[in-house]
Amino acid sequence: MRIYFIIVFITSIMSAHGQQSQWIQYEGTNGPGKGKHVVFISGDEEYRSEEALPMLAAILSKKYGFTSTVLFAIDPSSGMIDPMVLDNIPGLKSLESADLMVIFTRFRELPDDQMKYIHNYIKAGKPVVALRTATHAFNYKKNTSGPYSMYDFKSTVKGWEDGFGRKILGETWVNHHGKHGHEGTRGLIDGVQQDAKNPILNGIKDIWCYTDVYTVRKLHGDCEPLIYGLSTSGMTADAPVNLNKSVMPVAWTNTYTGPTGKKGRVFTTTMGAAIDFINEDLRRLLVNACFWAVGLERQIPEKADVDVITEYKPTMFGTDLFRKGFYPSKFELK
Numbered sequence: 001m002r003i004y005f006i007i008v009f010i011t012s013i014m015s016a017h018g019q020q021s022q023w024i025q026y027e028g029t030n031g032p033g034k035g036k037h038v039v040f041i042s043g044d045e046e047y048r049s050e051e052a053l054p055m056l057a058a059i060l061s062k063k064y065g066f067t068s069t070v071l072f073a074i075d076p077s078s079g080m081i082d083p084m085v086l087d088n089i090p091g092l093k094s095l096e097s098a099d100l101m102v103i104f105t106r107f108r109e110l111p112d113d114q115m116k117y118i119h120n121y122i123k124a125g126k127p128v129v130a131l132r133t134a135t136h137a138f139n140y141k142k143n144t145s146g147p148y149s150m151y152d153f154k155s156t157v158k159g160w161e162d163g164f165g166r167k168i169l170g171e172t173w174v175n176h177h178g179k180h181g182h183e184g185t186r187g188l189i190d191g192v193q194q195d196a197k198n199p200i201l202n203g204i205k206d207i208w209c210y211t212d213v214y215t216v217r218k219l220h221g222d223c224e225p226l227i228y229g230l231s232t233s234g235m236t237a238d239a240p241v242n243l244n245k246s247v248m249p250v251a252w253t254n255t256y257t258g259p260t261g262k263k264g265r266v267f268t269t270t271m272g273a274a275i276d277f278i279n280e281d282l283r284r285l286l287v288n289a290c291f292w293a294v295g296l297e298r299q300i301p302e303k304a305d306v307d308v309i310t311e312y313k314p315t316m317f318g319t320d321l322f323r324k325g326f327y328p329s330k331f332e333l334k
Helices: 002-019 049-064 092-097 112-123 132-136 163-169 274-278 280-293
Strands: 023-026 037-043 067-071 100-105 128-131 184-188 224-232 248-257 263-269
Touching: 023 049, 037 049, 037 092, 049 067, 049 100, 049 274, 049 280, 067 092, 092 112, 100 132, 100 280, 128 132, 128 163, 128 280, 132 163, 132 263, 163 248, 163 263, 184 248, 263 280, 274 280
Parallel strands: 037 067, 037 100, 100 128, 128 263
Antiparallel strands: 023 067, 184 224, 224 248, 248 263
16 A cells, blocks of 8 residues: 555656646737747856746736747756756747747757757748857757757858857857956946947946956947947946956847848847846846847837836856756746
8 A cells, every 4th residue: 555655646746747848938918019929048057047038038928018938958857947958948849930039048959859940940030139148059069060060159161150159140159358257247338339329229228247248359240239348347336347458249239141031130148147137227128129129129118117027036147056946837927
């Protein structure tokens, strides 16, 4: 009898695990984004994209009407979120119905049956919004000559030099320009951005981030810098800027052309750790960018409401410091 109850207990646990969804979706309410589907792809070991993207998705869905699907790096053995798993992001098929892909991954090496959905999305020339480590979103260490190896951040494939980052976004991973973990980023807003009339900048007045400035070479393609950043000599918003270091673009737009000839809009920022989004104007920048990317720039508010939907207490960045033991259902809205 005791063995029977043990078997029943184990079976119930396994059944509960099997019922856990591997991603989440927020249905859009009324708003300018109604009818638009945004797919958010998280998966980085360091900057807590698994916390930042559900928060942004909820704002877009509940305040502006977009339907949002949020994907995660999942441990296939437990079904739990685990950013250290580099080769599994279930649910990428949802890109087939996506109007926008928001990507925040780092050094992923996805299997072909998952990566094909990202590739097909890019082939269709659809819009992309990219955060922080998306400049080095992919790293093919094993399948170095596979059909999607040109997405590698160090790709040497002709026409795809430096991979997805350089080809689509405008830059790949180069280096830390600021001192990582010791210097933050001060966004230079007034009078510095090259395109002050771009509606992506509506309501943007003050950006400071815990993450450091990335090195950016001459941006590739049709890139237009929107915000430059200076390193701050310290990890607080009132820390002085480090004038010994040059400014770097920290947010820009780009376009790329898919094989069909369709041009896709791209917005990239090298800011964006989960803890950076404590800054209201950084949240506003990303919301505005999503509007712009799907062609709704005329409907970007003068000052978008970006108050978080639920309590937001992000984890500080750091490798393998993610909150363990959670299924995607943790981010469902009650």
